[in-house]
Amino acid sequence: MDVEKIISQMTVEEKIKLVVGVGLPGMFGNEPSIVPGAAGETHPIERLNVPATVHADGPAGLRINPERPNEEKKYHATAFPIASMLASTWNREILFEVGKAMGNETKEYGVDFLLAPAINIHRNPLCGRNFEYYSEDPVLTGELASCFVEGVQSEGVGTSLKHFAANNQETNRMFIDTIVSERALREIYLKGFEIVVKNAKPWTVMSAYNKLNGKYCSQNKWLLTKVLREEWGFEGFVMSDWFAGDNPVEQIKAGNDLIMPGKTYNVFKNRRDEIEELKEAYEKGEITDEILNERVRTILNVLVKTPSFKGYKYSNNPDFEKHAEVSYKAASEGIVLLKNENVLPFTKVAKVAIFGTGQIETVKGGFGSGDTHPRYTINIFDGFKEKGVKVDENLGEFYREKVRELRNGQYKPAYVNEFNLKIPPKLPEDILAEKTIDEASEKNDLAIIVISRISGEFVDRKAVKGDFYLSDDERKLIEDISRKFREKGKKVIVLLNIGGPIEIASWIDLVDGLLLVWQPGQEAGRVVADVCMGNVNPSGKLPTTFPKDYKDIPSKSFPGAPKENPTEVIYEEDIYVGYRYYDTFQVEPLFEFGYGLSYTNFEYKDLSISKNGENIEVSFEIKNIGKVEGKEIAQVYVKAPKGKIDKPYHELKGFYKTKLLKPNESERVSLLIKLKDLTSFCKNKWILEEGDYYIRVGASSRDIRLEGKIYLEEKEFEI
Secondary structure (H helix, E strand, O other): OOHHHHHHHOOHHHHHHHOEOOOOOOOOOOOOOOOOOOOEEOOOEHHHOEOOOEEEOOOOOOOOOOOOOOOOOOOOOOOOOOHHHHHHHOOHHHHHHHHHHHHHHHHHOOOOEEOOOEOOOOOOOOOOOHHHOOOOOHHHHHHHHHHHHHHHHOOOOEEEEEEEOOOOOOOOOOOOEEEOOHHHHHHHHOHHHHHHHHHHOOOEEEEOOOEEOOEEHHHOHHHHHHHHHHHOOOOOEEEEOOOOOOOHHHHHHHOOOEEOOOOHHHOOOOOOOHHHHHHHHHHHOOOOHHHHHHHHHHHHHHHOOOHHHHOOOOOOOOOHHHHHHHHHHHHHHHOEEEEEOOOOOOOOOOEEEEEOHHHOOOOOOOEOOOOOOOOOOOOHHHHHHHOOOEEOHHHHHHHHHHHHHHHOOOOOOEEOOOOOOEEOOOOOOOOOOHHHHHHHHHHOOEEEEEEEOOOEOOEOOOOOEOOOEOOHHHHHHHHHHHHHHHHOOOEEEEEEEOOOOOOOOOOHHHOOEEEEOOOOOOOHHHHHHHHHHOOOOOOOOOOOOEOOOHHHOOOOOOOOEOOOOOOEEEOOOOOOOOHHHHHHOOOOOOEOOOOOEOOOOEEEEEEEEEEEOOEEEEEEEEEEOOOOOEOOEEEEEEEOOOOOOOOOOOEEEEEEEOOOEOOOOEEEEEEEEEHHHHOEEEOOEEEEOOEEEEEEEEEEOOEEEEEEEEEEOOEEEOO
């Protein structure tokens, strides 16, 4: 298809319509989407054979309506683990597989663009959408998201890398002004985007809601044109987040190619029709033919690759069984074993009492655009039963009935905004008589307690009881069960069915086992059961730090000032995000970045470091010295010399997940680290300072097993 020929035949009005979406489909009086439940569409130009293209969420699976009027057929999509759990796998191959499966469902349901991945940094543990994001570290984020993008786009559909950039909270996200130094932007908040743009070439990038140093991201020419296009060489198109910014003319001039979803006045009554505003700006000469043609050209160069443009006959029938296996596999490698005092794995003959409403109402993922509508979600109780665990069925059925009763009563999910978003209120955990716990401790061999949390779009979490801290009834449940079972010499395990860190330090001594099962998608119960029984050896490691207490976190300014209704948030911690802060300033976390236990043990040895042109080659050996097979995640940190530029204690520069190693089996690992990736941003250049660079190889940021050094001369790199 000759894009230049199409442009030459388009009218100005057609060009302006192409750079604005059709409006939010099926809401506010707009026509339903071609694919019901999709988030947006582009305008078709029928006389030139340019079809509409369809955009749909999201990061944990394709988000479309499962039901359609007058149809018995259901249009479910697979629910995959949340992004933080995918990041816990540290496994590039799994991210590609998940992306490919998600891309296939996108294509087979007639959607052209999957609005994912979301790769904002975990600046603060209370960000409501952290579950949609990968990590506190940009290298882990960028490397894994690159594989996800490559997987999706291998199916011939596009991704949208979001939210560009520094969209690290939900509080007042539509207008909050994020004040952050250029160094912190370059080294932390833009770095993951840069890695994905250069490595995986996403078809689109989504500009964020927030302002960045005074300018809306979707109206920020420095961000969208200078950095993204001129420096990084991005060739796709930029679309705005839905209803972002406040000036469509400024968006187009800044390099935001597509304004989504269109008809912003549907939501903001003080706004006008973007198409009319752009027409007026064109007539006044504020938007030139050159600018308009550039935007249209950029969009069309991507649209010609889409299934809609190619006339692909989609099936509406993805391979759900195959994709369920991918979802299971990803979840099984993303579970993180945090504590194990000789309680896991337990045997098939063990009698198990499961406590907590989360065993029935297991959280598969968060709410908002990161939600999904799968065919099923296997809860923890049913998953354990299916896998042959000898669960206390009377106790489980009591919980099932109680959850049903509470949800049909005063704990019904309530609508919270104009998008008909339903959030289920937290269920109480003080629903058991003390006698019931007594009886369970008599007839069962061990106790499992499920602690669940859910968060999502539109609202941030809070450092209060029932959210970051246990509620009083959760705390009492753990205390009562711990006392009753331990009195009889029996052990207690807690399963954390959560999307982000909670406070654990004050009660961790009450339990013998602690398993972070995240929000694992539709296969939840099956995966958790297999890990608990040892059918799967947990191999996940933390992509984000778990602090001992909220007061220990570096991002003190979250979510901004003034406190009651923030309009500005200053990133005073600068580059000291996550482990960069904890390790540099010797603040002890509960579980450090990269931490995770296994049912076996690994030995690191034979470190070799050499300079090879513009790279450093690091190699070492990992050996399984335990009694069961397992996988290890090796992490390579680099400690830079003390020079003129202030630097973190050390930073992650590479990682590798081994194959499944049998007892006594070894694997040689070799990694390349580019010299430029060891630089610091200073005065508009990337500077490698002279001195000894310590290469630190370990099992976490604080469990370093091997260390060597290499001397490097000073070198400067242009942007």
